[in-house]
Amino acid sequence: MPEHDRETERIRRIYDRRSRTAPPGRDAGCSWLCAQAGGDTLEVGIGSGRTLPYYPQGIRLSGIELSGVAMQMATRRAAELGMDASLRQGDATALPYPNEHFDTVVFCYVLCTIPDDRTAVAEALRVLRPGGRLLLLEHVRSPNQLVRTIERLAEPITMWRMADHLLREPLELIIAEDLEVVMLERRMFGLVERLVASKPEAEDLAQAV
Numbered sequence: 001m002p003e004h005d006r007e008t009e010r011i012r013r014i015y016d017r018r019s020r021t022a023p024p025g026r027d028a029g030c031s032w033l034c035a036q037a038g039g040d041t042l043e044v045g046i047g048s049g050r051t052l053p054y055y056p057q058g059i060r061l062s063g064i065e066l067s068g069v070a071m072q073m074a075t076r077r078a079a080e081l082g083m084d085a086s087l088r089q090g091d092a093t094a095l096p097y098p099n100e101h102f103d104t105v106v107f108c109y110v111l112c113t114i115p116d117d118r119t120a121v122a123e124a125l126r127v128l129r130p131g132g133r134l135l136l137l138e139h140v141r142s143p144n145q146l147v148r149t150i151e152r153l154a155e156p157i158t159m160w161r162m163a164d165h166l167l168r169e170p171l172e173l174i175i176a177e178d179l180e181v182v183m184l185e186r187r188m189f190g191l192v193e194r195l196v197a198s199k200p201e202a203e204d205l206a207q208a209v
């Protein structure tokens with residue numbers, strides 16, 4: 001099995017296990033993030049459905065999740081909330097949706113976990129409609145030297161336990177994909193990033209060539 005597939009399989013097993021034991025928890029960042037979704041919305045790595053209560057009424061929500069256990073829990077939670085969400089098991093790096101299908105794509109603490117985060121962002125861009133928005137909440141590499149040193153020391157442990165990268169910079173991937181950053185905010189010594197980016201309209205892309 002190629003190294004990338006082995007790591008994805010390890011992550012699936014970790015989140016099958018963690019979903020059964022980790023408490024759902026509340027997060028002000030998640031409620032900020034999800035409240036901005038509109039229209040046809042995809043959450044990538046939706047986990048056990050912790051974010052579901054934060055979505056506005058009237059959106060059409062789809063979710064993709066690597067862990068079958070987490071996905072079943074999210075499905076149950078959606079039913080309890082009376083939400084008509086379309087949730088399926090799958091891989092963020094090979095999204096089972098057609099091009100330009102969604103108005104909003106949401107990443108909530110997930111790019112830190114996906115081994116090939118670059119392909120996951122490229123896939124998000126593929127399934128976004130021109131003018132659609134990418135919403136992201138993530139813990140990232142801090143610009144504060146002391147905090148970054150702590151992140152560097154802690155990363156081998158978080159990688160082993162949760163496949164959790166602490167030193168990533170999703171902003172670089174988003175800029176590389178020519179998404180337009182609409183809002184960017186860093187909190188907690190630059191450790192937590194909130195970002196809204198939009199996919200250029202087709203005519204903007206044509207002019208840029």
Ligand SMILES: C[S@@+](CC[C@H](N)C(=O)[O-])C[C@H]1O[C@@H](n2cnc3c(N)ncnc32)[C@H](O)[C@@H]1O
Pocket residue numbers: 008011012015030044045046047048049050051064065066067070090091092093107108109110113114115
């Ligand atoms: C830290 S959890 C966040 C879950 C959820 N977004 C939340 O905020 O509660 C990361 C999730 O990403 C999922 N994940 C990791 N790699 C993935 C991949 N390649 N495709 C889809 N989901 C993935 C994990 O199974 C896990 O549920």
